[in-house]
Amino acid sequence: MTKIPHRLYLTEDQLPKQWYNLRADMKELPDPMLSPADFKPVREEDLYPIFCKELAHQEMDNETRYVDIPEEIQDFYKMYRPSPLIRAYNLEKALKTPAKIYYKFEGNNTSGSHKLNSAIAQAYYARKQGLTSLTTETGAGQWGTALAEACSYYGIPLTVYMVKCSYEQKPFRKAIIQTFDGEIIPSPSNTTEAGRAILAKDPNTTGSLGCAISEAVEKAVTTEGCRYVLGSVLNQVLLHQSVIGLESKTAMEMLDEYPDIVIGCAGGGSNLGGLIAPFMQDKLTGKADPRIVAVEPASCPSLTRGRYAYDFCDTGKVTPLARMYTLGCGFIPSANHAGGLRYHGMSPILSKLYHDGYMEAVSVEQTKVFEAAVFFAKQETILPAPESAHAIRAAMDEAIKCRENGEAKTILFGLTGTGYFDMNAYSAYLNGSMRDYVPTDEELEKAFQALPKIPGIQ
Amino acid sequence: MTKIPHRLYLTEDQLPKQWYNLRADMKELPDPMLSPADFKPVREEDLYPIFCKELAHQEMDNETRYVDIPEEIQDFYKMYRPSPLIRAYNLEKALKTPAKIYYKFEGNNTSGSHKLNSAIAQAYYARKQGLTSLTTETGAGQWGTALAEACSYYGIPLTVYMVKCSYEQKPFRKAIIQTFDGEIIPSPSNTTEAGRAILAKDPNTTGSLGCAISEAVEKAVTTEGCRYVLGSVLNQVLLHQSVIGLESKTAMEMLDEYPDIVIGCAGGGSNLGGLIAPFMQDKLTGKADPRIVAVEPASCPSLTRGRYAYDFCDTGKVTPLARMYTLGCGFIPSANHAGGLRYHGMSPILSKLYHDGYMEAVSVEQTKVFEAAVFFAKQETILPAPESAHAIRAAMDEAIKCRENGEAKTILFGLTGTGYFDMNAYSAYLNGSMRDYVPTDEELEKAFQALPKIPGIQ
Numbered sequence: 001m002t003k004i005p006h007r008l009y010l011t012e013d014q015l016p017k018q019w020y021n022l023r024a025d026m027k028e029l030p031d032p033m034l035s036p037a038d039f040k041p042v043r044e045e046d047l048y049p050i051f052c053k054e055l056a057h058q059e060m061d062n063e064t065r066y067v068d069i070p071e072e073i074q075d076f077y078k079m080y081r082p083s084p085l086i087r088a089y090n091l092e093k094a095l096k097t098p099a100k101i102y103y104k105f106e107g108n109n110t111s112g113s114h115k116l117n118s119a120i121a122q123a124y125y126a127r128k129q130g131l132t133s134l135t136t137e138t139g140a141g142q143w144g145t146a147l148a149e150a151c152s153y154y155g156i157p158l159t160v161y162m163v164k165c166s167y168e169q170k171p172f173r174k175a176i177i178q179t180f181d182g183e184i185i186p187s188p189s190n191t192t193e194a195g196r197a198i199l200a201k202d203p204n205t206t207g208s209l210g211c212a213i214s215e216a217v218e219k220a221v222t223t224e225g226c227r228y229v230l231g232s233v234l235n236q237v238l239l240h241q242s243v244i245g246l247e248s249k250t251a252m253e254m255l256d257e258y259p260d261i262v263i264g265c266a267g268g269g270s271n272l273g274g275l276i277a278p279f280m281q282d283k284l285t286g287k288a289d290p291r292i293v294a295v296e297p298a299s300c301p302s303l304t305r306g307r308y309a310y311d312f313c314d315t316g317k318v319t320p321l322a323r324m325y326t327l328g329c330g331f332i333p334s335a336n337h338a339g340g341l342r343y344h345g346m347s348p349i350l351s352k353l354y355h356d357g358y359m360e361a362v363s364v365e366q367t368k369v370f371e372a373a374v375f376f377a378k379q380e381t382i383l384p385a386p387e388s389a390h391a392i393r394a395a396m397d398e399a400i401k402c403r404e405n406g407e408a409k410t411i412l413f414g415l416t417g418t419g420y421f422d423m424n425a426y427s428a429y430l431n432g433s434m435r436d437y438v439p440t441d442e443e444l445e446k447a448f449q450a451l452p453k454i455p456g457i458q
Numbered sequence: 459m460t461k462i463p464h465r466l467y468l469t470e471d472q473l474p475k476q477w478y479n480l481r482a483d484m485k486e487l488p489d490p491m492l493s494p495a496d497f498k499p500v501r502e503e504d505l506y507p508i509f510c511k512e513l514a515h516q517e518m519d520n521e522t523r524y525v526d527i528p529e530e531i532q533d534f535y536k537m538y539r540p541s542p543l544i545r546a547y548n549l550e551k552a553l554k555t556p557a558k559i560y561y562k563f564e565g566n567n568t569s570g571s572h573k574l575n576s577a578i579a580q581a582y583y584a585r586k587q588g589l590t591s592l593t594t595e596t597g598a599g600q601w602g603t604a605l606a607e608a609c610s611y612y613g614i615p616l617t618v619y620m621v622k623c624s625y626e627q628k629p630f631r632k633a634i635i636q637t638f639d640g641e642i643i644p645s646p647s648n649t650t651e652a653g654r655a656i657l658a659k660d661p662n663t664t665g666s667l668g669c670a671i672s673e674a675v676e677k678a679v680t681t682e683g684c685r686y687v688l689g690s691v692l693n694q695v696l697l698h699q700s701v702i703g704l705e706s707k708t709a710m711e712m713l714d715e716y717p718d719i720v721i722g723c724a725g726g727g728s729n730l731g732g733l734i735a736p737f738m739q740d741k742l743t744g745k746a747d748p749r750i751v752a753v754e755p756a757s758c759p760s761l762t763r764g765r766y767a768y769d770f771c772d773t774g775k776v777t778p779l780a781r782m783y784t785l786g787c788g789f790i791p792s793a794n795h796a797g798g799l800r801y802h803g804m805s806p807i808l809s810k811l812y813h814d815g816y817m818e819a820v821s822v823e824q825t826k827v828f829e830a831a832v833f834f835a836k837q838e839t840i841l842p843a844p845e846s847a848h849a850i851r852a853a854m855d856e857a858i859k860c861r862e863n864g865e866a867k868t869i870l871f872g873l874t875g876t877g878y879f880d881m882n883a884y885s886a887y888l889n890g891s892m893r894d895y896v897p898t899d900e901e902l903e904k905a906f907q908a909l910p911k912i913p914g915i916q
Contacts, residue, residue, distance in 0.1 A: 009538075078463070090537065108566045110841045377638070381538060420570075
């Protein structure tokens, strides 16, 4: 048998030419989005003031199984894809596990993460429609960087609302977004109604993705020729991110491998939804039955402790409502360093799959996550992003279970990005000043009280 | 004809199994190193107190053309190699040049640069000899990070002396080196005689690689079981770095290409010497005649304005003397942000080749370098390290010349690393506060005065 290489790169010819739309194979679809004005199901055209038309279409299209990737986007992908599928030989050895551990590493591009996969698609469609500017929000800064790169490539001016605590923890993110001509505003800010309202309520708030989304959406709908783009949660984002899973599956097939367990970190669901897409397809169509595991921070546990309910996607309640696992749109997570995972909700597609039993979820505490991150970095020489390290933690725990049970399972996890802009968090972990934070039941109960009351629905 | 892919990765089977020793093909060898005590040629065993034995041997071995890469190092290489050879389609298009531009990108590993290629080799030989600790210096921090990774992998304690201005400009380098268990000390420091002497002379010095080397060497020779390792300048480093060039040449052969011009940034010469090795071999053996271009900062122009003379490799004059292009070991360059290029001398191998007319050199100013860096980042979506951007500047200038002359030359340059830890420098460029600095003839003349007087030689 051929020895499995450390890193497998597909050739350009093997790169996906179509994205895969998981909704086409779901037994039951996610519940429809509702308008914030009258709680009626949202139609495609209702989204046109917020998203560009093609993306609004992708958002609502539950039918088309495979969507052609425009050639221009395929060409852009070739600048940084394929990403490698890596066999974690050293990690396996260090853990003394019989498990085979693979990871798909998306950090080898300047955005530092998988976010570029959807950013370039969204910028492409915006330019095609002739839009003159875009807005977005960013948590960890990876999405903001990715979108700034994509917008700079197409010459589209971009305003980024960055969650305030990330903005403060990651000063250099500002510089890199500015290198790509992006304007960056810490959120909540005084530049929007939504921001001013949130600040009036709590002037010392550290911000959240929910707040930043409100501000970015408001700016988009009040600016001529401007639209809003989002790096996670949405169906369109999961569609674009399916390239991660499609590449992974092709690579594993070349190695004659199939994962018993697929693990991804979950904030809004962009990476997890993309990584698992073709494996979930196998599960939905009865071809295979891998375990699918979402890993979230104990400080922001939407799947493991949230409610499956209709909620706003933002804190300011300007967006449509989605039925998803949520902690309540008013929930402001602690200033957990994994900024990309500080979101109150979860992709409606993933929420539905979790609700219907196709997926598991675990939550992990921050210090345990950084313990895994440092251990991993020393073995595999890649310094992971804190977000990605949630998946590492869970993968290591599964591999340790394999050692204890003598099982040689095949584990695949998504290593979404690198931690170069997270050194303050690494320092806090190394010098012992990092603290874990887990919301109490009372805190969550209070947040749930604020879930919207919708006549006849909830 | 097959379309040339954006990124070409060799397979594991195609990775070099031997390093290539350029000295074996040089018509004339570099002059021998001299002892600082009596100016007599240094013998291999004279180096044993400083370097581990195998590395001392590699340093002195001018005969062996191909050196086997130990299997353990080959396995480590497979964790992050091959690095891709990238066709810069977008850059070509943006420059409207008929030139074909290729670059070998070494930034896809956590050290952020090519430095890991030699770091892992040096740590391997140190462990093999049973050494109990290592010391080194670092400029930009890339070498320090790479060596910390390598030492952490082999469990060898490491002390890193980091050039003070880099230490201050790059706070997060400290955190990443500490993540890999490295101890880091800003240089010059009070921990060594050499450091104290330099501080006594100039308490406000911003430091230099020369100072940091003195301190690291002193610490090594005064500590039991400890040796010193260096990330550039030395023959052994060029040997290890030849993997860059060997991979590049194999990849270009697969594309049926051969470079007309090979371009690399040059501080101590580690990247340049590695990248050009097999192409220089073709030149030395008459098989081909590519132009070979070294690019250095105008603030530290050792090749373009230095003297070809015997000089100390460090500021404290504790190391052997090498005949090389030098600005004088007392030369302290301005706090140029390209910390990795702030070295007074140059690899003796490269110095000799330049002296004998096998190589060209150009110097470029910092603001022009960053202009190229930002332009490149927007086209190619890779944020380059300031050091690497020197090569980008020269490659762009050559490509523009091709446009003007209507010549479709094939250009290969080395993109040694990423700029994630250089965001202060990018910010300074973007906000207009970056200044160029070029030493005056008088300043250089003064520095040359301090070149050592060696009876019968110079």
